[in-house]
Every structure is written in structure tokens, then in C-alpha cells.
Amino acid sequence: MTKETQSALLNALEALTRLPRSARKWMVFGFDCLLCLIAAWVAFALRLGEWPHDLHALLILTATTLLFWTVIAWPTGLYRNLIRFSGARASGRLFYACALLGIPLTIIFGFIQIDGVPRTIAVLHPIIFFLLMLFLRLSLRFVVSDYLHLARGRTEERRRLLIYGAGRGGQQLANSLRQEPHLVLVGYIDDDERLSNQQLDGITVWHSSILDSVLEERRVDEVVLAIPSALRVRRREIVEALQARKIRVRMLPGIGQLIDGHFAVSDIRDVQVEDLLGRDAVAPNELLMGRSLLSKNVLVTGAGGSIGSELCRQIIHSRPKRLILVEQSEYFLYAIEGELRRLALAEGCEVELIPELADVADRDSVFRIFRRWQPETVYHAAAYKHVPLVESNPIAGMRNNIFSTLYCALAAEAVGVRRFILVSTDKAVRPTNIMGASKRVCELILQARAQEQNKTLFTMVRFGNVLGSSGSVVPLFKQQIAAGGPVTITHREVTRYFMTIPEASQLVIQAGGMAEGGEVFVLDMGQPVLIRDLAETMVKLSGLSVCDATTPEGDIEIVEVGLRPGEKLYEELLIGHNPAPTVHSRIMQAREAVHPWNSLSDILEDLTDYLRHGDASEALSILYKLVPEYNRPAYEAAAQ
Structure with missing residues (x-):
């Protein structure tokens, strides 16, 4: 065979493999129709000892066989993966289908006499048909698959x-x-x-x-x-x-x-690093998942963020009546609304999606949204979470985190929301940064409001880092590795808890389903992970090696840059001790002191005035008063 002929054949075969799957199915089905006619011809010849002359009987046999073959073969999936046909299992499926085909043929031609068609044809024809189809499929496998392997393998490394x-x-x-x-x-x-x-x-x-x-x-x-x-x-x-x-x-x-x-x-x-870290999934408790969601009006703040968007995806699965998406970023709101509409369509979920572009730290906007849509369940995920950014912008951070929670809580009470769930953080425990301290104030607000006599059940869910969220070290490390390094860590002893976003979101929803009012639920985060170990794992998963003292020829260096303002070496999840178990093995309930609302509300009014006038120093003084365990950084204490 000349090179030109071989090249043309290879191109034709590759074109065959690129045909749409439906086209390949119909092509092989057409071949099978031809083989059915040939099988009938051969069966008559074997039975009669000569080539058949009765074309009418031949066509009756062929048409009857094709009718029953179509009924048997297509529903059983025999026309899937045709070019990949191989092995005893695939041959067995084909034989089984032909055996089924023999049943109606035996009834029609064996017991009900058809002129010109011998009884034994009902047995001979399926056997010959099977052998011909098996030959066709093995030939396709060799020609299209194995031959391409051999031909391409001569010139390209495999x-x-x-x-x-x-x-x-x-x-x-x-x-x-x-x-x-x-x-x-x-x-x-x-x-x-x-x-x-x-x-x-x-x-x-x-x-x-x-x-x-x-x-x-x-x-x-x-x-x-x-x-x-x-x-x-x-x-x-x-x-x-x-x-x-x-x-x-x-x-x-x-x-x-x-x-x-x-x-x-x-x-x-x-x-991916997500495939190796975290824990194995535990099937969610459907009763807890649906208790706050099924056929209800549900509102999610921060709906376009890492946690908020996953909460929305999980909520769709539980078929709410209406889902109100509150987000201050136009782009994120547009993206999550479009994604959820596609998801709802795929799930067959008839949910009304309401996108609300709003700042939840604006009291009037919050009350307007709550009064208009009358939510029954609220997940408050909107917050500034980036520790260094909030540390550099204390007024914006405290205003957004604290007062968005306060206004949403008051609006929830005003319209009779049944369940209000705050997405909190492990950084709220003995905080060393403004972000963590502000989230602790959010918890105090809800705990205090829960003591008041009202219809709304306030609860908080506290957990650590989630893999792949915005601001997480995982996407940062990926960028640094892709750029050739170095990968920067703040300290070789830094540890963090990690959980996948879907697991965290499911547990938040289930914790909300257990709420009776005022609880702080803490998620079991598993074992903490050394950030340096995480960095090394990600380098190796990229097919590269770590450059250090033992392997100076490595590809990517890991460099310590020092702790950032407000950063801890390790995170905690509990303020007190001996958390109480719950009905869910991965959700605990913390035992913590509660501040009365009367004293808390006066301090919050002072904080509002200082933030309105841009007085960061006085606002921080209020923050220390509200969260006495807030361990102010050494550099900040020295500046006082």
C-alpha cells in the first residue's frame, strides 16, 4: 500500500470516528439490515441445500426479523459504543439479544406455518445473524481502532x-x-x-x-x-x-x-487538591435539608459569593417555592441567576428566582426586600471575609459585616421570618483581626435577639476554610505554580481546617433545620492541615517538584513571607469547652455565654455614629468593648 493510499485510508477512518454518535448508530444499523437479508439467504441455502428461489418467503423472514430486532436491540443499548465493541461481555450481550430474537421467530415460523418458510429457519437464522453481526463489530474494532493505533504509533510516541x-x-x-x-x-x-x-x-x-x-x-x-x-x-x-x-x-x-x-x-x-483533602461525603439528612426549604420562600444574602452560590445550588435541589438572590455585585448576581435557571430546568424544579441587586448594609434596602418578598427562611452569607483587606479598611469591614447582620435580623423579625441562619467563621473565636471580631459581633447580635420573644429562630453556623473559595490559598497557589513560582506561605507552622464548599453548604442547611433559637452550631472540620504540606502537595499534583535544601534542582520554591496583620498560626472553632452533640454526626452545638440585647443595642448605636463619621479609632474601641477576647495585634497596641 502506497503512503498516499495509507494516508487517505487513515483520514477516512479518523473521519468515521469523528462522526456524531447517532450517525454511527444508524450506519451500523443499516449494515445489520443488510446482514439480516444475507443471514436469511444463507439459512435457506443450508436448510434446502440450494440457494433460495422463493423471494417472497425470503422477504417475509427478513422483514419479520428486522421488526423484532428493532424492538429488542435499541432498548437494550446494543447500538452504544459500537466502534469500541470488544470482549466476551459485549459478545454475550449480542448473543443474548439474538437468543431473545429466536423466541418470536420460533413462535411465528415454528408453530404457525408460513408458506415457503421451513420451521428450522427460526433457529438457523438467529444463529447466522449473530455470527455475521459479531464479525462486523470485531472488524470495526480492528479497522477503526486497532489499525489506527498501529499506523499512528509508527510515527508518534504513544x-x-x-x-x-x-x-x-x-x-x-x-x-x-x-x-x-x-x-x-x-x-x-x-x-x-x-x-x-x-x-x-x-x-x-x-x-x-x-x-x-x-x-x-x-x-x-x-x-x-x-x-x-x-x-x-x-x-x-x-x-x-x-x-x-x-x-x-x-x-x-x-x-x-x-x-x-x-x-x-x-x-x-x-x-485536584480537593480530591485529596477534606473528608468523604456523608449523605445529607433529607428531612433536615427540606425542613427549612421545601415549598418555602427562601432568601440568600451574598448569593453570588463562594458559599452563597453553593447554598443556592443546594437549595434548588430541595425545591423551594421561591428563591430570592440578594447580591451587591451585578456580575455575580447575573452569573448565579443564569446558572440557577439552567439548574432548575435540568432538575425539573419549578422555582421562582428573584434577583435583587442590593447592599445589605443599607437598612432601607433590606427592609424593602424583606417586606416585598416575605421570606420564610433566610441564609445570611454576605460578608467581607478577606482578613488583610478588612484590616486595611476597618470602617467598611465593620459596617458591612455587623450592620448587614443587624438590619437583616431586624427585618426578619418585622416580617415574621421563621428561620434565620448566619454563616459564621472560625475566625470569630478569640479573634486576632477585625474581620473575625466583626463576625463575633454578628453572633452576639443574633444570640441576643434570640432571647427576645419573637417568632424568628436565629441560629449561627461556624466553620473554617472552604476549598476553592475566593481568597482561599488554593487558587492563589495554583496561580503561583502556573507562573513558575515561588509559592508564598506566611509561616511554616500555619495550620488551617479545610472543607469542600458543597459539604459546608449542606451542613449549614442541615444545621438550620435543627434550629430552635440562639444556637451556635459548629461543623466538624476534620483534621487541620499544614499550609506548607498543602503547598507541596499542589506542586507535586502539577507534575513538578519542590525546590528546597534537599532538592535544589526542584522546579518550584516555597517561600515564607511572614504572618499578615491579624493572622493566626492556627484557628479554633470553640469559645467554650465540651460542645454538645446533635442528631448529625458532623454538627456540634457550642455552649457559650449570651449578652442581653438592652446593653448590646446601646453600644451598637455608638458604633453606628462612629462609622458614619469615619472615626476608625473610636469604632475599634467599641469593637474591643463588644469582644473583650479580641486579641489586638502587637503593632496596633503599640500605636495606641
Whole structure:
């Protein structure tokens, strides 16, 4: 075969693989119709000992077979993944469908006499039809997949890939890999000893205990984790072991993240730090999730922020009657409204979405929104959370955090809101910065209002850092690594608690469902993480190495820049001790003293005056009075 002919053939085959899936299905179905006619011809010839002359009987058999084949084959999914057809399992499905086909044919041609059609044709025809279709599919697999592998492999380097996980996801991925000319699947690794040395569609499964020897002997370039249900701790162990051998690691997403529930090469993605940190998900308590949301008017402040937007997504799943999105950023409000409309449509959720562009630190705006929409449940997530920015802008920080909470709480009481949930932070515990102290005042306000006789149940939910939120170290480290470093940390001993945004949001909603009034709920954040360890993990996940004293030839340096104003070495979640358990294993209730509203309201009036006149010094003095445990930074104390 000349190079020109080979190139033309390869281009034609690649064009075939790029055809829409529906076009490939109909193309193969057309071939099957032709094979059905051929099978009928051959069946008659075998039965009669000569080529058939009765075209009428031949057409009756063919038409009847195609009618029942269409009814059987399409619903059972035989026309999915045609070019990836391979192995005993796929052949078994095809045989099973042909066996089903034989039942109506036997009834029609075996028991009900049709002129010109022998009874044994009902048995012969499905068998011949099966063999012809099997031949067609194996030919497609070889020509379109294997031939492309061989031809492209001569001129292009092919990466040798190992799949970790021989379950359904791994096997679906293996079938998809047959279409990829640049990848060679060398086998599976699995923790299940029962699969050791087994063959799955001709591919060997090795036990994970001999991973080292498999990597070396098979010259593996890359490992794909196809273990979507594995615990995070196990996933972390595997990734760390492979990183130590300088093997690239990628992974398949969880089955719930797929549109059609099937894995393909395009689903492979790099391992993210979120895949390794945090805890394994616990199924939410649907009763607690729906108690505050189902068929209710729900309002979320800060709806476009990291936590607020995820709260809105989770709320949509619980089918509220109306969701009011309050956000002061036009762009974020536009983005989250559009996303939620698409999500509601996909979920079949008939929810009324109300976008409100407003500053929740403006009393008149807050009361106008609450009076107009009459919410029954409120999640107050709007706040300034960036510690250095609030430290540099104390007036704006205190005004936004404290008075948005105060005005929303008073408006909630005025219109009879049933549940009001404040999204708080671990930085409110023995704060060392203005942001944390201001959030502690927010908690004090709600605790005090909860003591008053009113319909609204006020509650607070306190938790630590969430992975991927705005201002989190995770996106910052990603940017620094992409730029070639250095990665900056403030101190090598800094630790933080981390939780994924979806888990935090679900727990906030469930804690709100438990509210009886005045509680401070604290989320179980798991184990704290050294920020330096986090930075090293992210560097390695990027396929790079850390440059330090032991490995001066490394790619990315990690540099300490010193603690920022108001920053702690470690965070706390409890002011008191011995938190009380709740009905949810990851939600605790703190036991803390409460300030009476009468004394608190007078101090807040003074704070309002100082903030209105821009007197930061006096405003901070009020903050120290409200939060006596606020440990003012040394540089600030020296300036007094």
C-alpha cells in the first residue's frame, strides 16, 4: 500500500470516528439490515441445500426479523459504543439479544406455518445473524481502532497507561482507550485479590501489592485512577505513592458528575487538591435539608459569593417555592441567576428566582426586600471575609459585616421570618483581626435577639476554610505554580481546617433545620492541615517538584513571607469547652455565654455614629468593648 493510499485510508477512518454518535448508530444499523437479508439467504441455502428461489418467503423472514430486532436491540443499548465493541461481555450481550430474537421467530415460523418458510429457519437464522453481526463489530474494532493505533504509533510516541481500578468505570475507560492512537493500555491494578491475574476483555489485572514491579516492567508513563467510590484517604495514599515514583497521575470523576453515567477518555482529568483533602461525603439528612426549604420562600444574602452560590445550588435541589438572590455585585448576581435557571430546568424544579441587586448594609434596602418578598427562611452569607483587606479598611469591614447582620435580623423579625441562619467563621473565636471580631459581633447580635420573644429562630453556623473559595490559598497557589513560582506561605507552622464548599453548604442547611433559637452550631472540620504540606502537595499534583535544601534542582520554591496583620498560626472553632452533640454526626452545638440585647443595642448605636463619621479609632474601641477576647495585634497596641 502506497503512503498516499495509507494516508487517505487513515483520514477516512479518523473521519468515521469523528462522526456524531447517532450517525454511527444508524450506519451500523443499516449494515445489520443488510446482514439480516444475507443471514436469511444463507439459512435457506443450508436448510434446502440450494440457494433460495422463493423471494417472497425470503422477504417475509427478513422483514419479520428486522421488526423484532428493532424492538429488542435499541432498548437494550446494543447500538452504544459500537466502534469500541470488544470482549466476551459485549459478545454475550449480542448473543443474548439474538437468543431473545429466536423466541418470536420460533413462535411465528415454528408453530404457525408460513408458506415457503421451513420451521428450522427460526433457529438457523438467529444463529447466522449473530455470527455475521459479531464479525462486523470485531472488524470495526480492528479497522477503526486497532489499525489506527498501529499506523499512528509508527510515527508518534504513544504513552503507556495503567488503569487503577478494574470496576465498571475502569472497564468503560479501557474500551474508550481503544480509539486513542496515542495511548497504550498495559493493564489494570486493583486492590481486590479476587481479580488478581484475571483477564478482563483480554487485559490483565494485577494486584496493587506488586504495583512497583508492574510500573517498572511495563514501563508505565501514566496511571489513571478509576476508583470513584474510593475513600479520600486511600486515594491520597495511592497518589503519594505514585508521585514518589514520578509517575503522572490523573483520575476519573465520580459517577454523579457524569452526564450519562458512562466514562470516556474525555472525562479523564488531573487530580485536584480537593480530591485529596477534606473528608468523604456523608449523605445529607433529607428531612433536615427540606425542613427549612421545601415549598418555602427562601432568601440568600451574598448569593453570588463562594458559599452563597453553593447554598443556592443546594437549595434548588430541595425545591423551594421561591428563591430570592440578594447580591451587591451585578456580575455575580447575573452569573448565579443564569446558572440557577439552567439548574432548575435540568432538575425539573419549578422555582421562582428573584434577583435583587442590593447592599445589605443599607437598612432601607433590606427592609424593602424583606417586606416585598416575605421570606420564610433566610441564609445570611454576605460578608467581607478577606482578613488583610478588612484590616486595611476597618470602617467598611465593620459596617458591612455587623450592620448587614443587624438590619437583616431586624427585618426578619418585622416580617415574621421563621428561620434565620448566619454563616459564621472560625475566625470569630478569640479573634486576632477585625474581620473575625466583626463576625463575633454578628453572633452576639443574633444570640441576643434570640432571647427576645419573637417568632424568628436565629441560629449561627461556624466553620473554617472552604476549598476553592475566593481568597482561599488554593487558587492563589495554583496561580503561583502556573507562573513558575515561588509559592508564598506566611509561616511554616500555619495550620488551617479545610472543607469542600458543597459539604459546608449542606451542613449549614442541615444545621438550620435543627434550629430552635440562639444556637451556635459548629461543623466538624476534620483534621487541620499544614499550609506548607498543602503547598507541596499542589506542586507535586502539577507534575513538578519542590525546590528546597534537599532538592535544589526542584522546579518550584516555597517561600515564607511572614504572618499578615491579624493572622493566626492556627484557628479554633470553640469559645467554650465540651460542645454538645446533635442528631448529625458532623454538627456540634457550642455552649457559650449570651449578652442581653438592652446593653448590646446601646453600644451598637455608638458604633453606628462612629462609622458614619469615619472615626476608625473610636469604632475599634467599641469593637474591643463588644469582644473583650479580641486579641489586638502587637503593632496596633503599640500605636495606641
